[in-house]
Amino acid sequence: MDSQAIEYNESIQQLRDVQFPMLKDSIYLDHAGATVPSKVLMDEFASELTSVLYGNPHSGSLPSQLSTDQIDNVRLRLLEFFKADPDEYDLVFVANATAGVKLVLDGLRNVTGGFNHAYHLACHTSVIGVREEAKHSICVDDAQVEGWIQGEIPFQDDPLSTTLFSYTAQSHMDGRRYPISWARHFQAQHHIYTLLDAASLGATSQLNMSHPDFAADFVILSLYKIFGFPDLGVLLVRKSAERLFDQRKYFGGGTVDMVVAGREQWHARKTGFLHERLEDGTLPFHNIIAAGIALKTFTSLFGSMDRVSRHTTYLTRHLYAGLRKLQHGNGHAVCTLYTPNPALESTGPVVSFNIRNSLGAWVTLAEFEKLAIVNKVHIRTGGLCSPGGIAAALDLQPWEMRKNFSAGFRCGLDSDVMNGKPVGVIRASFGAMSTKADVDGFLGFIQEFFVEATAPQLPDELPIPENLVGKPSLRVKAITVYPIKSCGGFTVPTGMDWSIRPEGLAWDREWCLLHKGSGQALSQKRYPRMALLRPILDFDAGLLRIHCQGSPRSVSIPLSADPSYLEINVRQTKTRVCGEEIAAQMYKSEELNDFFSQVLGVPCVLARFPPGGRGLGSRLNKAKMQKHQQADRALRLLPGSLPEDVPSPPDSDSEQIKTDTKILLSNESPILMIHSASLDALNDAIAEHGGAPATTASFRANIVLEGPRKDDEWDERPAFSEDSWRKVRIGCQTFTLLGACRRCQMVCVDQETGERKQEPLATLSKTRRFNGKIYFGAHMKHDEVGSPSEENQHPTIRVGEQVVVDG
Numbered sequence: 001m002d003s004q005a006i007e008y009n010e011s012i013q014q015l016r017d018v019q020f021p022m023l024k025d026s027i028y029l030d031h032a033g034a035t036v037p038s039k040v041l042m043d044e045f046a047s048e049l050t051s052v053l054y055g056n057p058h059s060g061s062l063p064s065q066l067s068t069d070q071i072d073n074v075r076l077r078l079l080e081f082f083k084a085d086p087d088e089y090d091l092v093f094v095a096n097a098t099a100g101v102k103l104v105l106d107g108l109r110n111v112t113g114g115f116n117h118a119y120h121l122a123c124h125t126s127v128i129g130v131r132e133e134a135k136h137s138i139c140v141d142d143a144q145v146e147g148w149i150q151g152e153i154p155f156q157d158d159p160l161s162t163t164l165f166s167y168t169a170q171s172h173m174d175g176r177r178y179p180i181s182w183a184r185h186f187q188a189q190h191h192i193y194t195l196l197d198a199a200s201l202g203a204t205s206q207l208n209m210s211h212p213d214f215a216a217d218f219v220i221l222s223l224y225k226i227f228g229f230p231d232l233g234v235l236l237v238r239k240s241a242e243r244l245f246d247q248r249k250y251f252g253g254g255t256v257d258m259v260v261a262g263r264e265q266w267h268a269r270k271t272g273f274l275h276e277r278l279e280d281g282t283l284p285f286h287n288i289i290a291a292g293i294a295l296k297t298f299t300s301l302f303g304s305m306d307r308v309s310r311h312t313t314y315l316t317r318h319l320y321a322g323l324r325k326l327q328h329g330n331g332h333a334v335c336t337l338y339t340p341n342p343a344l345e346s347t348g349p350v351v352s353f354n355i356r357n358s359l360g361a362w363v364t365l366a367e368f369e370k371l372a373i374v375n376k377v378h379i380r381t382g383g384l385c386s387p388g389g390i391a392a393a394l395d396l397q398p399w400e401m402r403k404n405f406s407a408g409f410r411c412g413l414d415s416d417v418m419n420g421k422p423v424g425v426i427r428a429s430f431g432a433m434s435t436k437a438d439v440d441g442f443l444g445f446i447q448e449f450f451v452e453a454t455a456p457q458l459p460d461e462l463p464i465p466e467n468l469v470g471k472p473s474l475r476v477k478a479i480t481v482y483p484i485k486s487c488g489g490f491t492v493p494t495g496m497d498w499s500i501r502p503e504g505l506a507w508d509r510e511w512c513l514l515h516k517g518s519g520q521a522l523s524q525k526r527y528p529r530m531a532l533l534r535p536i537l538d539f540d541a542g543l544l545r546i547h548c549q550g551s552p553r554s555v556s557i558p559l560s561a562d563p564s565y566l567e568i569n570v571r572q573t574k575t576r577v578c579g580e581e582i583a584a585q586m587y588k589s590e591e592l593n594d595f596f597s598q599v600l601g602v603p604c605v606l607a608r609f610p611p612g613g614r615g616l617g618s619r620l621n622k623a624k625m626q627k628h629q630q631a632d633r634a635l636r637l638l639p640g641s642l643p644e645d646v647p648s649p650p651d652s653d654s655e656q657i658k659t660d661t662k663i664l665l666s667n668e669s670p671i672l673m674i675h676s677a678s679l680d681a682l683n684d685a686i687a688e689h690g691g692a693p694a695t696t697a698s699f700r701a702n703i704v705l706e707g708p709r710k711d712d713e714w715d716e717r718p719a720f721s722e723d724s725w726r727k728v729r730i731g732c733q734t735f736t737l738l739g740a741c742r743r744c745q746m747v748c749v750d751q752e753t754g755e756r757k758q759e760p761l762a763t764l765s766k767t768r769r770f771n772g773k774i775y776f777g778a779h780m781k782h783d784e785v786g787s788p789s790e791e792n793q794h795p796t797i798r799v800g801e802q803v804v805v806d807g
Contacts, residue, residue, distance in 0.1 A: 006317065007310040013435050015301060020433050027441045029379045031431030032172050032200060032350055037228030038433075041297045045229075045290045057285055058254050067285045074292040075275070081295060082202070082221075084209035084236055089219075090274045092235040093283055097199045098126040100220035100235035103278060104164070104195055105130050110247035111162045116155045120145065120167035121388035122176065127166045127197055128387065135161070139388060142178070149185045163192045170201035173389035173427070174339045175316070175350030177201070181213035193217045193241055199225055204312045204349050204431065206305035209236070217241035227294035228431075230287035235278075242274045252280025302432045312349035312430040315439055316342045319351050319428060322443040328358035329453040334446065338393040338425060349430035352384075352393070354422050358452040360790030365416040365424050371449050377442060382416070382424040394422055399542025402560030419499055419506075420794020472802035473714045476730060477676060477706035478696065479799055481508040483544055484606075485577070485665040486524045487533040488751065489700065497796035500733065500782045503611050503662045504670035505702050507537055507559075510610060511544075512665050513596055514575050514586065516603035521577040521665070527600050528749045528756055548599045549752075555595045557587070557606070575607065578667050584609045609665050620660055661738075661781045669738050669779030673722070674699050676706040678776070681719035686763045694760035697751040699743075699777055703730075705803055717805060720768075722778045725807035731798070732791040734783040737807070740775035743768075747776075 016023060019038040028036065055063030057071060075091050084091070094100045108115045108130070117134035119127055121141045131137035138154050145167070153159045165186060170177045183194035196216035198207050203225040208214065219236040251259075251267060255277050260266040270276040302308050320342055326334035338352045355363040365381040372379055383390050391401060400419070416424050428442065479492040490507070492498045499506035513522040513530070524530045532549040537559075547554035575584055584607035587593065593605045663670050674696065683693040696704050705728075708714035725737050743764060748757050764774050785792045 005310050006314040007307070008314045008436065009307065009311040012311065012433060013437065016433050016435060019301060026376045026378060027438050029428040029430070029438065029442060031434065032203065032427065032429035033380055034224050035203065035226070035228045035431035036433065038297055038301055041227065041229060041294050044293045044297060048289060048293065049286065054285060054289065056282055058282060070289050070292060071283060071285060074288050077292060077295055078234060082207045082209050082236065089209060089236045089238055092237060092275045092278045093288060094233045094235050096233040097197065097220040097222045100233055101126050101130060103235055104218050105133060106248050106250065107244040108162070108164060109133060110249060113161055116158060116161055116163040118154050118163065118165045120178065121392060122168050122171040122173065122178065122386065123166055123388060124168065124172060124197055125385040125387060127195070130164065130166065145182060160191055164195060165192060166195040166197070168197040168200065170348040171386070171389055172200040172350070173384050173386035174352045174393065175348035176340055177346050177348060180211065184213055184215040187215045193244060200348060202226060205309040223291055223294065227298055229294065230290035232284060232287045232291055237274055245274065245278065250280070253282065255280055308432045311432065312434065313342065315430045315434055315436065316347065316349045316351060318436065319439045319442070322439065323351065323353060323446070326446060326451055328451060330358050332356070332358055332360065334451055350427060352425045352427045354425055355450050361793040362417045362422050363450060365426065368426060375445055377445050380427045384425065384427055390424065393425065396421060396423065397539065397542060399559045417793060471714060472804050473717050474705045474707060474803035474805065476703060476797065476799050476801045476803065478704040479797065480702060481505050482700060483507050483511055483535045483537065484533065484546070485509045485512040485521060486530045488531055488535060489697070490535045490537050492799060494799045497798050500795040500797065501611055502784070503664045504666065508702060509665040511606060511608050512577065512584070513604045514607050516605055519575045521575060522600070522602070522604055523746070524749050525744060525746045527602060529600050529754045531749055531751045531754045533599060553595060555592050557592065577665055582609060611664060620662060670781045671703060671735070672701045672741055672777055673703040673705060673780055674701040674777040675717065675719070675722045676704060677717060677719040678722065682760060682763060682767070685767055686759055689763065691759045691763065695751070698747045698760060701777055725778070725805050727806040729804040731801035733795050733797055734785070735780045736783055738779040738781055741777040741779055743774045743776050
């Protein structure tokens with residue numbers, strides 16, 4: 001079972017032409033999902049059913065007895081096939097491996113005091129589902145299992161309750177194999193049962209249940225993954241674990257010796273073999289007869305399972321090595337492989353991977369599948385019903401997966417790259433009838449359609465403006481997001497790439513506080529203490545943590561946006577933000593809302609306005625170029641007390657372009673930017689009147705730009721020159737300026753103390769007033785580019801990046 005000897009079976013190609021005609025002109029690489037039946041199997045099955053009369057095995061007729069005999073014979077032959085001693089194991093026929101899991105759950109469901117469930121990270125979704133009926137459940141990785149074996153009990157508060165430990169012999173996601181011996185270490189602990197998912201391993205390798213290390217209590221397999229037909233599963237139960245089913249309540253036809261119905265209710269279960277008590281109703285006897293034929297024809301075609309294993313191992317190594325060698329013209333690898341190198345460790349015949357283009361962007365699974373279908377390449381893509389394995393391979397945190405769901409991701413949809421990460425993989429898997437031609441054909445397909453000799457060019461319709469490819473003149477000094485509208489900001493750490501979304505910077509102004517009476521969104525203009533509510537984005541825990549400055553109290557809420565996944569109740573409600581009606585998700589947790597109400601001294605509730613909404617669940621940009629920004633390009637002096645050499649903002653011939661740019665809960669635009677030189681000029685004017693300088697926090701900008709440092713050979717951008725900028729390029733990302741930001745008394749709220757002051761609005765009213773309105777800072781939006789590069793697939797910015805200005 002652990003042997004990784006390789007041997008290519010040369011006879012398979014000739015055999016395939018005769019026995020597997022359905023594979024002609026196709027490359028079938030989804031044997032882990034279902035392999036294909038041979039012609040001889042189907043012919044012999046058809047011949048058997050058309051020449052022999054079989055009846056319902058619950059009758060006493062001759063046809064019924066023939067069916068019963070076949071069932072008994074096939075049951076014994078399957079036990080022999082899996083090398084299971086009939087004195088130690090019983091075999092129960094089920095619809096599929098999932099039905100076997102549910103049958104085990106039937107037994108656990110009636111255990112006195114309930115049960116615990118520990119399942120390995122690599123488990124199939126069908127196995128993970130058992131946790132929903134457990135009183136406690138935990139997902140464990142290799143290290144945690146080994147720790148458990150050494151005495152580190154995962155259920156410390158409930159160590160003696162009945163516990164099911166489930167794991168897979170071989171991952172159906174990446175082919176990784178796990179120790180069969182794990183179950184043996186729990187054999188002496190009678191309250192712990194072990195369930196082994198052998199469906200993937202048993203498809204192409206010999207399952208040796210007589211091995212000294214083999215001690216699983218329950219083993220599930222799917223026969224169609226071995227033989228291609230019939231569609232049938234089996235559950236093998238160690239006889240020492242049969243007691244688990246003693247309290248099973250349901251009984252079906254054929255599992256009881258007598259049933260009394262009417263005035264009295266009584267029944268007597270069968271007391272012979274376990275399978276007699278668990279196989280409810282009429283067995284799929286035709287499928288079981290087919291399984292007997294499949295055992296015979298499989299052996300005649302392929303020899304032993306060991307030979308199949310050697311053959312498929314050869315193909316796996318061949319494919320892995322071929323994918324690993326593929327390179328684009330610029331030397332970048334084409335494939336990111338998730339399967340361990342089969343030449344270095346024992347793996348199954350599965351290779352999972354994703355594809356990148358020459359610019360580093362992920363090729364979506366939807367695009368891959370479209371080309372695969374056209375070219376008759378049949379392969380599995382997506383999450384593969386392996387949530388733990390996928391999350392580990394793709395570094396997806398639980399909050400990310402739930403947020404992807406909130407943003408509309410579902411299995412089978414085209415949105416399979418989200419926030420710069422793939423959410424699924426491509427899986428190639430081999431069966432007994434796979435050939436080198438399959439591998440070579442698939443590698444040729446990848447070479448033809450996904451290997452780029454030269455890097456793709458930027459689309460002609462979205463060129464980088466010439467003025468944005470020159471010498472930088474600024475750099476990013478700070479990046480701040482404000483998760484809760486009008487509350488404190490979260491400063492992005494230096495060195496951290498921060499995602500840009502269509503609505504603005506990630507996590508900016510997704511939440512707001514609503515007045516319980518009016519439903520209006522609260523603002524610092526009226527409730528300045530909102531500045532004291534400080535957020536922390538804890539991505540490791542998947543939480544937004546909020547504390548009040550000067551108070552030990554704090555609360556946390558999940559970053560996941562979908563109400564069905566939140567740990568607190570949420571309902572949809574209509575409210576008004578900046579005079580605009582929207583539909584938000586309102587949190588009903590009393591503890592949460594009491595925290596905000598007590599801090600602010602006003603009855604309020606927390607609400608969320610997640611990205612990706614439609615209708616009342618979405619808002620559009622309100623920013624536009626102002627009249628003072630549309631003047632002639634001739635320089636004019638700004639009014640007020642600022643230095644007279646400060647140029648007036650000239651016009652732009654693209655100011656009034658209407659946009660359907662989306663925003664969340666910001667007042668006007670996706671992103672707000674300020675220029676440090678402008679703040680310095682403003683503070684110089686404030687100082688002339690003896691006032692205290694304003695801080696960048698007063699203006700609640702998302703991005704603060706600063707001028708050159710000592711060693712920078714850059715041309716300095718003067719104060720308020722941002723009024724005339726058309727575009728800026730930060731790192732690899734381009735932004736369009738949307739207009740100046742109108743200011744109100746909110747800039748006078750001290751963001752450290754929550755107190756109101758006169759400055760900087762008093763000075764701004766004298767120096768930055770145009771047409772009766774006060775402006776400081778600039779609105780902007782990110783320009784989405786169709787270039788298939790990693791930077792544009794997942795746009796980010798970071799503190800310290802250089803900035804080129806057009807304007």
